[in-house]
Amino acid sequence: MGGIFSTVYRRIQRSIVEDRCVILDGGVATELDRMGLQDHAISDHSLWGTWALYHQPYTVLEVHRRFVEAGCDVISTNTWGILEGTEIGHDGPTPDPGISHWMDVARRGIGLARQANQELGREDECAVAFSVNGDIDTPQRLERLQLLARVFADEPPDLVLMETMSIVRDDLTLPAVEMMIQTGIPVWLSFRRCRKGLCGVHGQHWGGPEGDYFGRLAGRFQRMGIGALLINCLPVEHVPGMISWLRDFTDLPLGVYPNLGRYLDPGWKFDETVGPRRFAALTRAWREEGAQIVGGCCGVTPDHIAEARKSLACTQPGRKRVRPQASPASGSQMEDAVVPGPWADEDGRTLFPLPFPEIVRDPGVFAPTQGSFLIWKHLYRTGAGQGKRCLDVGCGTGILSVQLALNGAEQVLAIDIQKEAIANTMTNAFRNGVADRVSGRVEDLYTYIPEERHDLVIGSLYQMPVDPTRQTTGHRPADFWGRNLLDYLVALLPDMLADNGIAYVMQISALSQIRTSELVSAAGLEAKVIDFSFFHFNPLFDENKDQIRRVAELSDAFHLSFGQDNVMVMYLLEISAGGRSP
Numbered sequence: 001m002g003g004i005f006s007t008v009y010r011r012i013q014r015s016i017v018e019d020r021c022v023i024l025d026g027g028v029a030t031e032l033d034r035m036g037l038q039d040h041a042i043s044d045h046s047l048w049g050t051w052a053l054y055h056q057p058y059t060v061l062e063v064h065r066r067f068v069e070a071g072c073d074v075i076s077t078n079t080w081g082i083l084e085g086t087e088i089g090h091d092g093p094t095p096d097p098g099i100s101h102w103m104d105v106a107r108r109g110i111g112l113a114r115q116a117n118q119e120l121g122r123e124d125e126c127a128v129a130f131s132v133n134g135d136i137d138t139p140q141r142l143e144r145l146q147l148l149a150r151v152f153a154d155e156p157p158d159l160v161l162m163e164t165m166s167i168v169r170d171d172l173t174l175p176a177v178e179m180m181i182q183t184g185i186p187v188w189l190s191f192r193r194c195r196k197g198l199c200g201v202h203g204q205h206w207g208g209p210e211g212d213y214f215g216r217l218a219g220r221f222q223r224m225g226i227g228a229l230l231i232n233c234l235p236v237e238h239v240p241g242m243i244s245w246l247r248d249f250t251d252l253p254l255g256v257y258p259n260l261g262r263y264l265d266p267g268w269k270f271d272e273t274v275g276p277r278r279f280a281a282l283t284r285a286w287r288e289e290g291a292q293i294v295g296g297c298c299g300v301t302p303d304h305i306a307e308a309r310k311s312l313a314c315t316q317p318g319r320k321r322v323r324p325q326a327s328p329a330s331g332s333q334m335e336d337a338v339v340p341g342p343w344a345d346e347d348g349r350t351l352f353p354l355p356f357p358e359i360v361r362d363p364g365v366f367a368p369t370q371g372s373f374l375i376w377k378h379l380y381r382t383g384a385g386q387g388k389r390c391l392d393v394g395c396g397t398g399i400l401s402v403q404l405a406l407n408g409a410e411q412v413l414a415i416d417i418q419k420e421a422i423a424n425t426m427t428n429a430f431r432n433g434v435a436d437r438v439s440g441r442v443e444d445l446y447t448y449i450p451e452e453r454h455d456l457v458i459g460s461l462y463q464m465p466v467d468p469t470r471q472t473t474g475h476r477p478a479d480f481w482g483r484n485l486l487d488y489l490v491a492l493l494p495d496m497l498a499d500n501g502i503a504y505v506m507q508i509s510a511l512s513q514i515r516t517s518e519l520v521s522a523a524g525l526e527a528k529v530i531d532f533s534f535f536h537f538n539p540l541f542d543e544n545k546d547q548i549r550r551v552a553e554l555s556d557a558f559h560l561s562f563g564q565d566n567v568m569v570m571y572l573l574e575i576s577a578g579g580r581s582p
Contacts (some may be wrong), residue, residue, distance in 0.1 A: 004184040008127045009158040016253045016292050021312040024257050024295020025067035025075045026305050030268045050081040053105050064116035068126055070306040076131040076161055077109040083144045103151050110155040127158035134162030136176040145176055149183050163190035164233045166198055181225050189221060190230035194238040195245055201263050203235040215249035222250045230255035233297045236282055241322040243289045255293025256286050260300050270299050276307035283308040288318035357402045358431045362424040366396045370535040371460035371506035374572050376403055378531055385409040388455035398425025400458050405434030415443040445488050453498040460506040461485040465547040481551055483511045490519045502576040509569035510548050512555040520575060531572040
């Protein structure tokens with residue numbers, strides 16, 4: 001289809017060729033919010049500002065008038081969220097009950113922008129850009145975008161502005177752009193991106209480093225036939241360096257229209273510290289860098305735009321290169337940057353990233369639990385086990401056995417009722433280079449007879465109160481209190497521990513503290529809490545929550561409840577003969 005270039009759009013083209021700055025409008029939706037429109041709070045859940053086209057079209061017209069009066073060369077329709085209009089379900093009065101279909105509302109949006117130009121006698125000077133959220137992320141949205149060609153057949157804008165784009169999806173974004181180009185109406189693209197890549201409305205970066213990916217896309221868009229490339233809807237501090245960087249990749253007209261303020265959802269917090277004069281100074285810096293199209297997005301008012309227009313009159317786009325701010329993450333100016341060291345504890349142990357052992361879990365082997373991680377944290381932060389003979393009771397995947405060996409244990413014996421767990425532990429010991437100091441043996445704790453003593457014993461054992469009436473088969477005793485394995489371990493500790501030996505044992509708060517203290521005392525040992533943590537009930541705990549509640553009613557056991565959410569506390573106990581440390 002041949003290009004349909006209106007007279008006023010050709011005027012825009014001449015301005016760019018003659019190095020006159022093209023002035024866009026500011027944030028239409030946030031201006032509606034600033035005007036205090038009744039029942040209007042801008043939000044992604046209310047089609048952004050497009051809500052007002054359904055219920056307050058004359059207020060939208062007034063916003064357009066204000067930007068036209070400010071001297072804009074281009075004003076954008078209040079249709080950014082129109083593709084979501086098929087799901088609109090807002091209540092409230094509308095001036096014309098017959099206008100409810102989103103395509104009719106899109107026509108209304110173009111008509112109101114035209115009307116504002118005509119009322120102020122600027123229909124031959126100010127172009128109307130049809131604004132649409134260009135982030136086409138579903139096939140359904142792509143289909144709705146295609147229907148805009150029918151809207152434009154009745155009410156053509158001077159250009160289409162696909163804005164606030166982010167991720168480029170080959171199967172959706174590129175077809176969407178091509179679809180708009182095929183209408184014959186000029187198409188401008190605008191992205192929420194900066195030199196560091198994808199950028200959020202508050203300036204947060206996401207998606208990881210991209211190198212020159214977006215620059216190469218700019219060249220691709222130029223070959224497709226778009227009319228201009230811009231960046232928008234990001235904080236002003238993310239603009240410097242972007243225009244000069246893009247210029248290395250494309251000859252397209254380049255522009256920028258960032259935000260002032262912050263999104264609150266719903267509503268917008270305007271930045272009162274950046275007044276019209278200060279905003280105008282910012283636009284001059286963008287112009288010096290090469291911007292040919294300048295305006296504002298959310299939070300930018302008609303007063304900001306009017307001052308920018310005066311400031312940019314009679315200026316030419318510069319070629320200034322803005323050197324990106326030094327940042328270890330970006331890799332720029334690394335020779336001048338001070339690269340911070342990793343986070344560490346008071347003893348210099350690295351905490352980010354955690355040097356966690358390389359662990360795999362074989363089929364059928366219990367996954368490490370929160371209790372295992374609590375003990376692992378203590379082993380890592382204290383270096384416990386160095387030069388010691390250690391025993392890991394219920395080793396599972398072997399994460400505790402491996403860490404003890406990494407800490408410099410003389411030897412570690414791992415026992416578990418599952419032969420698969422023993423094999424898994426030995427595999428992980430080999431993967432971490434400590435297989436020479438780890439051995440494994442299949443043992444049932446209920447029948448285990450210690451044959452040797454150890455300086456350090458660790459145990460993160462299964463603990464779950466179970467309703468005995470639900471257990472219909474099996475030879476093991478019903479675990480009414482959830483503490484069978486823990487009690488057996490405590491009873492065995494005097495025969496497991498060497499002189500001055502200690503044990504690190506995990507206990508959850510669903511088990512009685514009083515009963516544990518009685519058993520520890522009866523064994524001639526002492527216990528103290530050295531750490532604790534929390535975890536939400538998982539499905540297994542939810543399944544047994546009635547029994548957990550019953551145990552709590554009959555003992556000092558407890559858990560925490562927050563409405564429907566239940567939280568268990570887990571304690572790390574140090575059990576010793578006289579509390580002596582290894």
